[in-house]
Structure formats: C-alpha cells, structure tokens
Amino acid sequence: MSDFLTHLAALSLGGALAGLALMAVARFTRTRYAARWRCLAWLLLCLRLVIPIQLLPQQSMEQAPIQLTAPAMERPILPQTSPQPSQSQGQSGQGNPPSSSQPFQPPATFEEPTPSPDSDSPLAAVSFSHVLLLVWLLGLIAVLGWSILSHLRFLRYLKRWAAPVQQADILRIYNSLGDKLALHRRPGLLLCPGLPVPMLAGVVRPVLLLPQDATAGKDLEYALLHELIHYRRRDIWLKALALAASAVHWFNPLLWLMRRAVEQDTELACDEAALLHLPPEEHTAYGQTILHAVSRLKTVQTL
Secondary structure (H helix, E strand, O other): OHHHHHHHHHHHHHHHHHHHHHHHHHHHOOOOOOHHHHHHHHHHHHHHHOOOOOOOOOOOOOOOOOOOOOOOOOOOOOOOOOOOOOHHHHHHOOOOOOOOOOOOOOOOOOOOOOOOHHHHOHHHHOOHHHHHHHHHHHHHHHHHHHHHHHHHHHHHHHHHHOEEOOOHHHHHHHHHHHHHOOOOOOOEEEEEOOOOOOEEEOOOOOEEEEEOOOOOOHHHHHHHHHHHHHHHHOHHHHHHHHHHHHHHOOOOHHHHHHHHHHHHHHHHHHHHHHHHOOOHHHHHHHHHHHHHHHHHHHHHHHO
C-alpha cells in the first residue's frame, strides 16, 4: 500500500517537472519547436500519468535475505547402563560404579507469545497509508464524477435544443471544407442556442456546434476550418486524456496548470495547420476571426 502511494507521489512530481519543461520550451522557443510536436510530447506524458502503477519491475540491489531453518531435533541416545552387579561381584568389590538412576531430559523449548486480544481489533489494522489511499480515491471520484455529470448535462441540453443545420449556403461551405481536408467521416453539424462561438463537442460521437445566429461568410468559413482541423487531429481525445491525468493527480496543482497548457498548445497547433490551407493574404483575416471568437468566449464565461 505504501509502495503504491510512494510511486504515485514520485510519478506526480516527475510529471510536473516534465510539464514545466514543456511549458518553458513553449515560452522561449516558439519559432523552433512547433506546437504539434509539443502536443505529441503532451500525449506521451498524459498517457504515463493516467497509469499510476509501476510498469517495470523494480530490481533491488540488495541480496535476498538468507533464511535458515533449524534441523529437526532427534531424540538423544541415552547412555547404556551396565547391569546390576551380582552378589559374587559385589563381594569381590571390583564391580562397575553405579550409574545414575535419573533419566535424560531434553532441553526446554520456548513457545511464541500469543498476541493480545487488543492487537486483533479492526482499528489496529488501519494504518496511515490506508487513510491516504482513501483520500486519494475520494478526490479521484469527485473530479471524474463532476466532469462526467457536466458532460451528460450538456448532452441532454443538446438533445433538447440543438437542431441540424438546414441553410444550404452553410452546408455548401461545410462540405467544401470537408473535401479540402479529405475527411471521409465528418461530425454532425448542429445549431445550438446560447452558444457564443462554434465548437466541437463529444468524444465518442463528436458534433460541430454553431451559434443560432450563424450566417455564411468568411468568418464562418474560418471557424469551420478551425474546428474541422481539431476533428482531424483528434485534439478532443488529447484534452480528455489531460483531464484524466489531472483527475488522477488532483492533489498536484502543477498538473492542473499542465492541463491549461495542453489546451493552449492544441489551439496553436490547430492554427498552424489551418494557415497551411489558406493563402497568405488571408492569414491576417483568419487570425482576427480567431481572436474575436476567443474574446467573445471569455466575455460569456465571465458573465
């Protein structure tokens, strides 16, 4: 039990240091190391963090203790006593000396002390490591439970209020971008009331959600391109994996900071890929559209 907690703490500390190193790389070497390579590093790190067990057996440098077993005690051989001298021998006075009449007694054996009744009580079996394990499990269940409930509530909202897109001009832009990105399977396109910006939602069956007042135009085309590249890169799986890692290591605030860094790098990697599909004269307009969407999203979140 204590070995698992020790390994969990060491893994959490090592993951936090690796996350800080990746964030330092993202801050000071933006032009040299692209965001897509950092996303790959985040993927490998998150995969390791969500498995809080020791993958390889630990080889101890110490030799195994030598166990000695005491040989079974054999019954001692009693010395043979000479027969009693006869009367004739007694009269001559040359008989053997009399032997001792007391039998041989083997050495006394020591019995192990029986444990006291108080040591068998349930409270004595509970150690500090058991308490820490219980606290960790409760925190893990709380974080995962809150995330799952929030997702299920959002899906119920979509099932009630979202509707498929019927505008022909929006569908034309959407299908044209799907062909441009060579997407054989595409997420469903839905209109959702109360949504500030387009977004991709769902892990198993992702859907692309548009605001209720969405209209065809360049801004919508850039937003659809951005979300479809998220879908092609499967960034939503990386975000879900980062959420699972932060849930396993909920006690480490650095790994919650790592989760935000993962989301930032996925957005940067998506923007880098989107610019490759646009002519250079549209790069500025695309950047302004994305910045406007981010500002609208922040405004809604602060309300």
